[in-house]
Amino acid sequence: MDVDSQVQMELSGESFQKLCWICIRDYKMLFVRKFGGDMFFDPGCRRVLLTPEEVGGLSEYDKREKQRLKDEQVLVEKIREELEIEPGPLFNMNSFSFSAQAYGKPEGVMVSAYCLMGEFKGVLRPTKFIEEIAWFSSADRKKTTDLGNALLQKLRNEGLVYR
Numbered sequence: 001m002d003v004d005s006q007v008q009m010e011l012s013g014e015s016f017q018k019l020c021w022i023c024i025r026d027y028k029m030l031f032v033r034k035f036g037g038d039m040f041f042d043p044g045c046r047r048v049l050l051t052p053e054e055v056g057g058l059s060e061y062d063k064r065e066k067q068r069l070k071d072e073q074v075l076v077e078k079i080r081e082e083l084e085i086e087p088g089p090l091f092n093m094n095s096f097s098f099s100a101q102a103y104g105k106p107e108g109v110m111v112s113a114y115c116l117m118g119e120f121k122g123v124l125r126p127t128k129f130i131e132e133i134a135w136f137s138s139a140d141r142k143k144t145t146d147l148g149n150a151l152l153q154k155l156r157n158e159g160l161v162y163r
Helices: 001-011 059-081 138-143 146-157
Strands: 015-022 028-034 043-047 091-101 110-117 129-135
Touching: 015 028, 015 059, 015 146, 028 059, 028 138, 028 146, 043 059, 059 110, 091 146, 110 146
Parallel strands: 015 110
Antiparallel strands: 015 043, 028 129, 091 110
């Protein structure tokens, strides 16, 4: 899907996109629960799409590259802000592309995930934004959202997390 189509989908209100940070240690994936929340989420944030003005006149390749750089910048800033750690280099997970029912949204509102994988420097601990941090295998999927469940299933199938 090109960047212009993504912008139209976002504006329609039928779905939105999320940047997901996949961090794996000891065959488990990092999840967080925000204050007052009942579900664990993969760390990340809403994807900030380039505007038509930002991509006007660019080739499809250049549009994708510019969006990729923006995605990395936004996700790194969010990880620093919410988890108070320093993320390492991020790797594009092209094969990890998902859509699922958006948690807490009306039926039919979908969230599409664009996943980046990476490590971090620092000590993970609850922050002013995050009440609880957990490392999940696919056996813990009931504690997370539909999107988190899909991520854990894919990671299990790839041999990256335990069952």
